[in-house]
Amino acid sequence: MRGFFEPNSVAVIGVSESPDNLARRIVQNLHEFEYDGIIYLVGARGGRAFGRRIYKSVSDIPDQVDLAVVLIPARYVPDVIEECGQKGIRRAIIETAGFSELGKEGKELEMRLSEAAARYDMRFIGPNCIGVINRANGLAVPFPGLKNVFGRGGISIISQSGGVGLDYLNMLASENLGLARFASIGNKLDVDECDLLEFLIADEQTSIICMYLESISDGRRLMRLARSTRKPILLHKSNTGKLARDIAQSHTAALSEDDAVVSAALEQVGIARFYASNTLLNFLKVLPLPPLRGNRLAVLSRSGGHAVICADACERHGFSLVRFPREFLEEIEKHFRAKVIRLTNPLDLGDLFDYDVYDRIVERTFSLEDVDGMVFLHTYVSAVEREASRAFLKRLEEHSFKAGKPVAACVSTDSEEMSVLRRTLPHPVFTTPEDAVAALALKRDYRHEVLEEPRVEQAGLDIDGIREILSRCEAENRPVLLDEGLRVLELAGIPVARWRVAESPDEAAVHAEELGGQVAMKLIASEVSHKT
Structure with a gap:
């Protein structure tokens, strides 16, 4: 797979002198992303483009080519792949559409394509795709025009x-x-x-x-x-x-x-x-972000209304809001100009405009043992608090990683300022309390680690008997029938209801008597699903 992303040379096949030619966009993207390898242009009519020669065939290229990118009519693709194989190219990206997604004729083309690639041990991506990008070396071969x-x-x-x-x-x-x-x-x-x-x-x-x-x-x-x-x-x-x-x-x-x-x-x-x-x-x-090790959040907000919205979101997503210690709230209250806000969680900072104090409050909140994560809701007018807010939001991430606890920063400001924040902040920002809390819920609920392959306990498991049934079904090209499925479960040691197979009404009556009289009857037939 590395050969698709790290080739030293690329041949773009399908290029012409026409400005509307789609393969030209692939070459433009390679230039736009500053691909650090060699680019060859190939097109049936030849000519020149981007100051380069357009070879009429890959066989005309004098040097070795690592990757071919193909964008030509589908009917010509198998022959071009054959030619690439003869040239020694072992990786191809086929962006052309018009194969099995369009029916029988396309499937036949795919068969010819696969056969040509197999003859030369060639691996290919596609068809009917837009190719690959590797940001490390500038390889970018989608045919839609892109900007870097x-x-x-x-x-x-x-x-x-x-x-x-x-x-x-x-x-x-x-x-x-x-x-x-x-x-x-x-x-x-x-x-x-x-x-x-x-x-x-x-x-x-x-x-x-x-x-x-x-x-x-x-x-x-x-x-x-x-x-x-x-x-x-x-x-x-x-x-x-x-x-x-x-x-x-x-x-x-x-x-x-x-x-x-x-x-x-x-x-x-x-x-x-x-x-x-x-x-x-x-x-x-x-x-x-750092791991969210529990379900207990602290919500800090410069807006009381946003705090209420966030509290509702926390409840919807199954979070609990930490009850802050009395001494913690009294310490914060000293910084307020007026005693007009009752401090709780969510913590409404609407009467506080000192960013240094914000820093201390965030640090102190993270230090609380009961706090697993934080939502900080920051509302500001960029024309007034632009620089102070940007600096604080950068420090917010530092506080988070220092404490080893995640913070979801939700910012409400003008669209131009949000665009700047997205480009310059080292961490992501959210634009609604719902998204911020939903993201933390994903962080809480998602766990992924290396897992061992599941082992089947074979004691009491009749592997040979199961394989015999499944092999018979595969050989006859049909699904497992009801009685076979029940037998597989029994051979695997899984309890099932008592059952019998009857091939006549009289035999069914005998079996029903043996099973206690009250039974369900199901049809066994390969051409229909079982029905009661």
């Missing part, structure tokens, strides 16, 4: 959808969250999410892994990989219902799975599932 606005960091993204992937990238840029690597995998005909996940788990640049999937290629492998790492894995698994199946099939050739099974399996191995971008954003904001 992504900070470097530890978040890596695997997305089956190019559009959703771009949505995540925009989110990172707007919130100043650093990107490590990005991969759009489309139809995942060869390289799939498990291949890339295994790479990212071992990747030193990556600390958090985000995935968007419409189908899961290998559930067992995915679970095994998730158990093997302490890195957080966040997954949006869509295509869960009947209404989504048709569009997902035509979008990335994805098939739907049993969603309840998917959710249970993900929870079992510590993969955090989310359904909305806002939840993902909250995850990404709080995961780098």
Whole structure:
């Protein structure tokens, strides 16, 4: 997988002199992100672009090429991959659409594509994707035009959808969250999410892994990989219902799975599932913070109204608000100009405008043994308190890490000032009390650590008998029938209701008498689900 992200040379195939040519955007992105390798341009008509020669074929390139990025009509892709293989190229990213997501003809093209790649031991990402980004070396090969606005960091993204992937990238840029690597995998005909996940788990640049999937290629492998790492894995698994199946099939050739099974399996191995971008954003904001070791919060606010809203959010998310010691509140009350606010938790600081005192209050609050985490609600007019507020918000993170307890900073100010905060603060900020508290709830509830592979206790387990039944079903290309399923459970040592198989009304009557008279009858047939 490293070859997809760290090539020394890239050939962009499909470039022309036309300004509307999509492959030209790939070259523009490589320049925009200052890719540190060699770029070759390839297009059937030849010519020049970006001051470079456009080779008519990859075989015309005089040097070795590490990675081919292909964006040409689908019908030509298998032959071009064949040519890449002959050239000695062993990695390709195929951004072209028009394969199995469009039906039978596309599936035949995929078969030819796979056969060509297999002949030369070539691995490829796609087809029907937008490629990869590596912030470390400037490799950026999506065909949508991009600007290099992504900070470097530890978040890596695997997305089956190019559009959703771009949505995540925009989110990172707007919130100043650093990107490590990005991969759009489309139809995942060869390289799939498990291949890339295994790479990212071992990747030193990556600390958090985000995935968007419409189908899961290998559930067992995915679970095994998730158990093997302490890195957080966040997954949006869509295509869960009947209404989504048709569009997902035509979008990335994805098939739907049993969603309840998917959710249970993900929870079992510590993969955090989310359904909305806002939840993902909250995850990404709080995961780098110190751990939340309990359920007890302190809420500090410059606005009484925001304090009330935050208290409601705390209750909705199952938090408790710490009862502050009397001596602690009396110490704070000394700094107030007027005794017009009754101090409690949430702590209303509306009568206090001394930022040095804020610092002392935050430090003192964190020192309380009963406090597990904090929400600080900061409302200000940027034209008046801009510099003081920015400096305090930076110090807020320092207090948090010094105490080893998380703080969710919620800021209410003008949009221009919020934009500056997102670009300059070393920690994320929230814009509503609900989001701040919801993020801390995610921090509280999400636990991920290296897990051992589950071991099956084989005492009393008839493995050979189970395998015989399952092998027979597989050989006959049919599902497990009701009586076979019951027998598998018995062979596994799992208690089931007493049962018999009857092949005639008379035999059914005999069995019913043996079982006590009151029985349920179920139909056994390979062509129908069992029914009472």
